[in-house]
Amino acid sequence: MLVRIVKLTFKKENIASFERIFAETQQKIQDFKGCSLLELYQDINDPAIFFTYSHWEDTKYLDDYRQSDLFKETWSKTKILFDAKPEAWSISKKNMVN
Template sequence: MLVRVVKMQFDINFIDEFRILFTDVKPKISNFEGCLSVQLLQHENELSTWFTISKWRSADDLENYRKSDLFIKTWAKVKPNFAAKAEAWSLLEQ
């Protein structure tokens, strides 16, 4: 199983819109083939810093998602609102 952690720092004015957007896309991501779970976390003290943690059956499943229209369209809405470059890690669950 592959765990994908993505750290995102947003312009503070985008936070409410991001919450709405993620609420809309979360079930779509969760239902994407190979996705086992996805969750959104907000930093305790830095309110503009968010993390997604998703679990995937395989790296190929994650890559298929990253090439999908769902990801491409969502990322196009999110990326312009970053306050810093997103960071991501793919980890193997032991």
Template sequence: MLTRIVRMAFQPEKVADFLAIFRDSEDKIRNMPGCRHLELWQDADQPTVYCTHSRWDSAADLDNYRRSALFGQVWPATKALFAAPPLAFSVYPAGVESSLSSLPASQ
């Protein structure tokens, strides 16, 4: 399971436009193959900053969404509202074994 976080800062006067875009597309995104979860978070200290939190069966499923016609409509419309570049990253759950195997050997 892959988790994707996208942090976006919006121009204050464009927040309502973003929320309308999100509300219009959220169910379509949730119904994309491999999407298991999607929610929108608002920053507790910066009310014009929002994060999307989504979970995907695989990186390939996320990539397929990012190549879809839906993403081709939603992302450009959203990007036009930004006050700053977004921060996006993907993560996997870390187990003790996977965390330790990626560390350099001690000398």
């Protein structure tokens, strides 16, 4: 499993627009083949900073999504709202037991 974390920083006046876009697309993205989870988090100290957290079966499915019309349409609406360049990490989950 691949975990994808994306940090998004918005202009304060665009926060509501982003939240609306996310609400409209969250289920569609989560239903995309290979995606089993999509969550949204907001920084408690800076409400303009959000993180998306998603689970993908593997890199192929994430890449397929990033090439899809759904991604292109969603990203074109979202990127104009940014106040800073997004940052993204693809990581693997490690279960460590003491």
